Amino acid sequence: MGPYIASVLTALMLRRGLPNDVEEAVQVRLDKQRVIHEGDRRFAVILEESVLRAAIAVKAWTPWKVGWYVTQH
Structure with a gap:
């Protein structure tokens, strides 16, 4: 998920002309995701198809993204 x-x-940084703090921001997001993956929690999520089709970064990630959402439980 990190890459x-x-x-x-x-x-987003390049598009918006933001400072390059990507490495730190990735770590913050990964730390927040631990809440989802650790412990005995269950979540229900509804995604619109547009979320799966949105290509903010590289379109090559789309098949991976769809597979990741489908296999998470």
Whole structure:
């Protein structure tokens, strides 16, 4: 997941002319994701198809992104 997050954040940084703090921002997001993956929690999420089709970063990530969302439980 780290390379995907880095790809999205880098694209946003370049598009918006933001400072390059991508490495730190990726770590913050990965730390926040631990809440989802650790412990005995269950979440229900509804995604619109447009989320799966959105290409903020590189379109090559789309098949991976769809597969990741489908296989998470």
